[in-house]
Amino acid sequence: MDDLDPSELMRMLAAVVDTDRVRFPDAREASAARLIVEPASPQEIIEVVRKCESDGFTLAPMGAARTLVQIRRQPAAVCVSLARMDRVVDYEPDDMTVIAEAGLTLGALNACTAAHGQRLPCDPANPELTTLGALVGAAKSGPLRLSEGGVRDLLIGIRFVGHGGRLIHGGGRVVKNVAGYDLMKVMTGAFGTLGVITETIFKVRPLPENYSLAITSFDTAADALEAARRAEEAASLIHLEVLSPLLGHKFARPGRSVVLAGFGGSRTEANYYRAHVSNALRRNTQMLTGGDAIAHYQWLRDLDFAGPAMVAQLAVLPAELPGCLEACGAEFRAHAASGVAQIFLAMNHDNKEICDAVGRWREIAHKAHGHLRVLEARSDVRASLEMFDQPPEPATRLMRRLKAAFDPKNIFNPGGFIAGI
Amino acid sequence: MIAELREIAGTDGVTSRPTELKVYECDGWTIEKSAPDLLVRPRTTAEVSAILGLLFRRKLAFVPRGAGTGLSGGCLPINAPVMICTSRMNRVLAIDLENRRIDVESGVVNLHVTNAVKAQGYFYAPDPSSQVACTIGGNIAENSGGPHTLKYGVTTNHVLGLELVLPDGEVTELGGPVEERCGYDLVGAVVGAEGTTGIVTRATLRLMREPEAHRTLLAVFDDVDGATRAVSVIIAAGIIPGAIEMMDQMIISAVEAAFHVGLPQDAGAVLIIEVDGISAAMDEQGRRLSELVLGAGARTVRLARDENERAALWKARKRAFGAIGRLAPNYATQDGVVPRTRLPDILREISAVSRRYQLRIGNVFHAGDGNIHPIVLYDERDSSEVRRAIEAGRDILKACVEMGGSLTGEHGIGVEKMAEMPLIFSPDDLMVMAELRRVFDPDERSNPNKVIPTPGACVEVATPRRQAPL
Numbered sequence: 001m002d003d004l005d006p007s008e009l010m011r012m013l014a015a016v017v018d019t020d021r022v023r024f025p026d027a028r029e030a031s032a033a034r035l036i037v038e039p040a041s042p043q044e045i046i047e048v049v050r051k052c053e054s055d056g057f058t059l060a061p062m063g064a065a066r067t068l069v070q071i072r073r074q075p076a077a078v079c080v081s082l083a084r085m086d087r088v089v090d091y092e093p094d095d096m097t098v099i100a101e102a103g104l105t106l107g108a109l110n111a112c113t114a115a116h117g118q119r120l121p122c123d124p125a126n127p128e129l130t131t132l133g134a135l136v137g138a139a140k141s142g143p144l145r146l147s148e149g150g151v152r153d154l155l156i157g158i159r160f161v162g163h164g165g166r167l168i169h170g171g172g173r174v175v176k177n178v179a180g181y182d183l184m185k186v187m188t189g190a191f192g193t194l195g196v197i198t199e200t201i202f203k204v205r206p207l208p209e210n211y212s213l214a215i216t217s218f219d220t221a222a223d224a225l226e227a228a229r230r231a232e233e234a235a236s237l238i239h240l241e242v243l244s245p246l247l248g249h250k251f252a253r254p255g256r257s258v259v260l261a262g263f264g265g266s267r268t269e270a271n272y273y274r275a276h277v278s279n280a281l282r283r284n285t286q287m288l289t290g291g292d293a294i295a296h297y298q299w300l301r302d303l304d305f306a307g308p309a310m311v312a313q314l315a316v317l318p319a320e321l322p323g324c325l326e327a328c329g330a331e332f333r334a335h336a337a338s339g340v341a342q343i344f345l346a347m348n349h350d351n352k353e354i355c356d357a358v359g360r361w362r363e364i365a366h367k368a369h370g371h372l373r374v375l376e377a378r379s380d381v382r383a384s385l386e387m388f389d390q391p392p393e394p395a396t397r398l399m400r401r402l403k404a405a406f407d408p409k410n411i412f413n414p415g416g417f418i419a420g421i
Numbered sequence: 422m423i424a425e426l427r428e429i430a431g432t433d434g435v436t437s438r439p440t441e442l443k444v445y446e447c448d449g450w451t452i453e454k455s456a457p458d459l460l461v462r463p464r465t466t467a468e469v470s471a472i473l474g475l476l477f478r479r480k481l482a483f484v485p486r487g488a489g490t491g492l493s494g495g496c497l498p499i500n501a502p503v504m505i506c507t508s509r510m511n512r513v514l515a516i517d518l519e520n521r522r523i524d525v526e527s528g529v530v531n532l533h534v535t536n537a538v539k540a541q542g543y544f545y546a547p548d549p550s551s552q553v554a555c556t557i558g559g560n561i562a563e564n565s566g567g568p569h570t571l572k573y574g575v576t577t578n579h580v581l582g583l584e585l586v587l588p589d590g591e592v593t594e595l596g597g598p599v600e601e602r603c604g605y606d607l608v609g610a611v612v613g614a615e616g617t618t619g620i621v622t623r624a625t626l627r628l629m630r631e632p633e634a635h636r637t638l639l640a641v642f643d644d645v646d647g648a649t650r651a652v653s654v655i656i657a658a659g660i661i662p663g664a665i666e667m668m669d670q671m672i673i674s675a676v677e678a679a680f681h682v683g684l685p686q687d688a689g690a691v692l693i694i695e696v697d698g699i700s701a702a703m704d705e706q707g708r709r710l711s712e713l714v715l716g717a718g719a720r721t722v723r724l725a726r727d728e729n730e731r732a733a734l735w736k737a738r739k740r741a742f743g744a745i746g747r748l749a750p751n752y753a754t755q756d757g758v759v760p761r762t763r764l765p766d767i768l769r770e771i772s773a774v775s776r777r778y779q780l781r782i783g784n785v786f787h788a789g790d791g792n793i794h795p796i797v798l799y800d801e802r803d804s805s806e807v808r809r810a811i812e813a814g815r816d817i818l819k820a821c822v823e824m825g826g827s828l829t830g831e832h833g834i835g836v837e838k839m840a841e842m843p844l845i846f847s848p849d850d851l852m853v854m855a856e857l858r859r860v861f862d863p864d865e866r867s868n869p870n871k872v873i874p875t876p877g878a879c880v881e882v883a884t885p886r887r888q889a890p891l
Contacts, residue, residue: 094762149574316599
């Protein structure tokens with residue numbers, strides 16, 4: 001049914017939701033979806049899911065689809081955009097918990113919590129473009145993962161529309177809770193393949209006091225990574241990023257690799273860490289504080305890879321990261337102490353070079369007990385790339401069973417995840 | 422069958438004598454008892470796999486068990502003839518300090534993980550009060566917490582990879598030593614699944630660096646309301662201490678009578694607050710906390726001057742339950758959770774329940790997390806008191822749920838709280854959870870009749886909730 005004419009598709013969906021909820025995709029969305037539905041309530045999502053199941057249309061949550069714009073080979077028939085479901089449902093600063101609809105952006109959520117000195121400490125690039133649904137669905141992260149953990153560590157409750165149009169919830173609004181199976185974990189990083197997330201409940205954390213940023217540049221990436229290792233030993237850091245020269249130019253002279261170490265705390269703590277970080281980096285370290293530090297942190301978070309042909313994420317044991325990055329021999333941005341890095345090729349590489357690079361990098365990752373995932377690839381090369389790494393076979397079989405149990409009609413974002421799921 | 426099992430696990434690895442099996446008839450939840458027909462204690466993953474393969478062919482159900490310190494009847498056999506105990510799988514397999522990882526077999530005792538790396542300045546963060554006995558496998562099943570949950574998180578935040586033997590005997594690797602996951606987060610699904618997904622035989626855990634220093638404070642309040650308000654004041658100031666624990670007047674008196682640690686007998690409530698971090702900042706942090714709690718209405722604040730005083734305060738807290746025996750012949754406790762800001766409300770409700778049922782109820786709990794442990798005192802020889810104690814417990818749990826909370830913060834559903842699951846989950850929620858479980862265990866043979874209530878499987882709680890140290 002996916003090859004149905006979009007106007008016909010629109011007519012069929014208008015039977016279950018108001019016509020003003022359905023629209024054609026814009027140019028950017030077109031590689032993800034043939035039609036966009038913007039429901040205003042879980043009930044409307046339920047109707048859409050039931051319709052897609054009964055008529056056999058594929059359906060992807062928009063948040064995940066926006067991520068998948070960069071990797072999907074063909075558009076799904078219908079994308080659910082949660083743009084109309086963007087409310088903060090309940091925020092209790094003294095409980096440090098917030099309930100919000102999945103269409104709210106991370107940026108909007110953090111603007112709300114900032115008034116109380118708190119934040120949801122997940123920091124993928126461009127938080128004002130990242131919905132909470134996408135944050136969870138694609139398990140996005142940024143520099144803060146070092147000190148605050150990942151989305152999986154902060155998500156304490158979830159609501160989603162699953163197969164049969166069932167509205168399911170797991171967890172709750174308390175920070176400690178072991179009642180029932182952990183559906184939050186199952187939905188995190190599932191790329192919209194198990195259902196449409198409608199509401200999320202997060203723990204939030206205090207904004208750090210006296211946030212400071214140490215910036216030092218080095219002749220080689222290896223020197224920068226080694227200095228980063230010393231800094232991590234010396235202080236309790238909020239984040240620790242290492243940039244290869246192409247990305248580092250915003251923070252240092254051209255051609256240099258850069259270490260950016262963030263820290264904070266009470267004045268005594270900040271002073272202590274400042275001394276220890278400077279000592280560990282052993283160079284003329286530039287120390288930023290206040291608004292300056294925050295502005296530079298935001299540049300760091302939102303780093304632009306300048307229209308790359310392909311970006312991949314390498315995840316290995318932290319101690320193996322320098323060796324792996326050297327072996328890969330590409331430009332990178334590393335969450336150094338977490339063992340995670342994004343590596344990329346510029347636009348001028350041809351398809352064969354891109355495929356070869358992915359194959360070679362994946363081999364390097366596997367040797368270091370890790371894996372490699374393609375985050376973004378030029379559309380003409382996608383057909384010949386395996387975007388996701390494959391878990392070992394028994395685990396893959398469990399994952400296929402999970403998909404079959406949660407999505408028996410195989411409508412939720414099919415073909416966009418691991419192992420053909 | 423016994424012969425086949427002996428062939429796999431050795432003669433000393435299989436127990437069938439009823440007198441010996443009596444030891445395994447319950448965990449820390451002693452109200453319901455049921456011994457297995459057979460106990461098997463494998464030594465290796467291969468043995469576990471062979472045992473489960475055999476049980477699969479015979480269509481027999483089994484119960485995994487660690488040290489049996491659980492508090493909700495999680496390893497109580499219900500229509501499961503074979504118990505598989507991991508206690509002999511107790512080796513630390515690999516320590517990787519450079520990457521802060523440790524590989525252990527699932528029968529390793531929680532505290533032994535920290536002991537293995539303590540000298541090098543590292544620790545394993547989840548620290549349930551039973552940590553001298555409980556196993557990592559049991560912690561994984563229950564997603565165990567501990568006093569330091571507030572700052573460091575619970576078990577699920579510290580498990581990176583698992584080796585899981587599926588109920589048909591197949592060995593699977595889930596997750597791994599690296600931070601990013603590949604495919605669905607099945608490790609996250611197995612942690613806290615209460616042993617219903619198979620048997621975890623090995624785990625890769627995250628290690629943390631031991632903080633340089635601690636400061637421990639005792640804040641004394643005239644009443645419980647003041648103490649719970651102070652919790653909110655600390656949090657509102659943007660401070661996340663390592664732990665914030667509360668004891669009310671009844672518990673203070675019992676603890677003081679038993680251990681003489683110098684708690685003020687006339688206090689309405691005390692908070693034990695601990696912060697950790699670099700030595701240079703500890704005095705400042707201690708001062709700041711003192712000012713905050715005094716500002717919030719504390720009568721006095723005492724700072725532990727040295728490691729001995731700190732140890733004495735923690736001894737008072739951790740042994741509180743041991744002191745309850747002085748107050749009544751029996752007691753029963755619960756594990757409800759409320760949003761932190763509702764602590765004053767739930768404690769008022771507990772007082773009202775105490776008056777309504779004419780039962781004394783004490784409180785000692787993890788205040789920073791909103792995780793309450795009301796202790797209902799009763800005498801099991803008085804059938805009316807027994808009945809009232811059960812009803813009081815249910816009323817308190819219902820109140821927690823009505824305040825936006827949960828049935829259990831760290832003890833698990835087990836058999837104990839299955840009947841209350843519909844208070845927080847819809848039939849559809851429970852159905853999806855059952856579907857998730859069957860991904861791992863299609864015939865529901867791994868720890869059957871747990872967590873999700875099904876008709877006929879519910880245990881009717883006829884006596885009050887368990888007595889146990891927490």
